[in-house]
Amino acid sequence: MSTRILDLHQGILDKNDRLAYELRREFEAAGVYVANLVSSPGTGKTAFLERTLSMLIEQGCMAAALVGDLATENDARRLERSGAPVRQIVTAGICHLEANMIASHLDGWRLADFDFLFIENVGNLVCPSSYDLGEALRVVLLSVTEGEDKPLKYPPLFNSADLAVITKIDLAEAVEFDCSATYANIQAVCPGIPVWETSAKTGDGMAAWVEYLKRRKLDWQQAIRSRE
């Protein structure tokens, strides 16, 4: 009997990463810009997304959404009010979405018909950071009622994001929200990340956000074309 060492050097999430890579290729080929929305429970992902979908549709864009939830289909019902095609992913207790859950919920959709596809992740500031879903843009949301130090408490997720959105800005005064401290904390864990301030309730900041999103999509298309 002898002891041996077997070198493996294999990523634990390789399977997810490979599938996410394929999804990203599929989304690029179809020209659909995919955004993955992550935040703690109750930050306002669904409210923000409902407004975003309505505005995009009003402006003649085709937008769809996948929404993850531990147990209910409530968020899908809310999002459907925008008129967008929506599918619920019930994760049955799993605290984040994985690439295979996205892949298995695309059946029957013609991706090429969509301009935007949004994925609302399960409300959780820890687990979604490890799972690539094939998205082009990862958006982390943070509400003014959660405390300015959230980015410092959950650096991996904030660091993995491409964009941060501060939600419920209509409540900022009531909770004495410290805007500059929040910006500093976000920048500390993810230098250079763009930050937007919005209220899904009053609509403040929403038009500028949607404009920006459309610009990001154009940049993305440009980048794909120049790669080809």
Next chain:
Amino acid sequence: MHELSIAHSLVEIASEAACQANAKRVEAVTLRLGALSGVVKDALLFSYDIVIEDTPLAGSRLQIEELPVVVYCPDCDVQSTLPGVQQFRCDRCGRPTAQIIQGKELEIISLEYTE
């Protein structure tokens, strides 16, 4: 808590490798864990012991090598090892930098087994 599902994936990969190597008994699995991986070491160790029961890895131990974040500053052309994960900036000039060289690892390095 997703350490349990991470532990499942880890054990799946390692068990397959152990079978292919005709391992009689796996003594240890070595894992590299970056400070930005989003995985908590203690929770993973705890989950590992639960998940390995009735698998080819039963009785083995998990060795975790923790890696700090290393960032690159293009202005100074230097790498800095960060003391934590809350301030991404260059050691030399103090400017923020988002270029991460190391810290996201979640990787099985090796198996130690007897044949």
